[in-house]
Amino acid sequence: MLEVSSFSTLFPQYREKYLQEAWPVVKGALKEYGISCELNLVEGSMTVSTTRKTRDPFAIIKARELIKLLSRSVPAPQAIKILDDEMNCDIIKIGGLVRNKERFVKRRERLLGPNLSTLKGNTVAAMGNYRGRGLKQVRRIVEDCMKNVKHPVYHIKELLIKRELAKNPALANENWDRFLPKFKKKNVKQKKPQTKEKKPYTPFPPPQQPSKIDLELENGEYFMSDKKKSAKKWQEKLDKQSGRAEENKRKREAAFVPPKENTAGPSKSDKNASDNSEIADIAKSLKRKAKEFRKNEAQESVIAESYIASNDELRQKKKKKSTKSK
Known part of the structure; x- marks a missing residue:
């Protein structure tokens, strides 16, 4: 060139x-395409450039992608595959997707790099082919993970199910949504950090706390002998014990105190109940009187003559008896 x-x-x-x-492995792979490379350990940089032996002008673009992948923790044997014409790479920037630093680090831990190590930088390097939509799917998985739309594990489960469904020709022209799992998003409440209230700023230092000697001087114990000090402490201890004993006794006796009687007049509910009972008694008495009145009327309507037999009836009965005896 x-x-x-x-x-x-x-x-x-x-x-x-x-x-x-x-x-040395990287240098040998680039030498086949006529591209020179240089590793500068002082500046911490990698440089690739064309030479007179470079035949393919697009090889320098592939070499640029190679050093980008090497700087992003991609192993050298894997990164060298980018020199093939059918292999492509995608550098996904995730640094500006999340504002909070702690949240960014927590979501970045869901993405695993080589040797199952979590990513360290602000970019994700993916290798694949654009024909099979592999790189597009990887970009969607990474962006959904950083935006907290869906966990990468759920995306991978969907891809595995789709791969199995693609093997069945009968389902080629059907909708696969009924086969895909539906995951519900759970919002976990985070504990709020305890914030301490700031005291108002004062330029003056806080007042000095009294020492033990100052307190003894105030109480007059400083000039007392050791015997009197011990006697005073013993007396304070006895006073505390007696106070506790009286309080415990009062609590025990409180259980045997009868509750106070309600000396106030009857409440509205009691009055209503008494009124209802009086009405019921009046109704019963009225029913009883009505029954007695009906009985008296029945007795008065009875005719005495209907119960007294006539002389003709007595004669007929006597004739019947005499005929039976013969």
């Missing part, structure tokens, strides 16, 4: 040892 094109990128300090060991 007539013009020399070069690209350089920085790498973190913890990658210095690994890059120094893997640099």
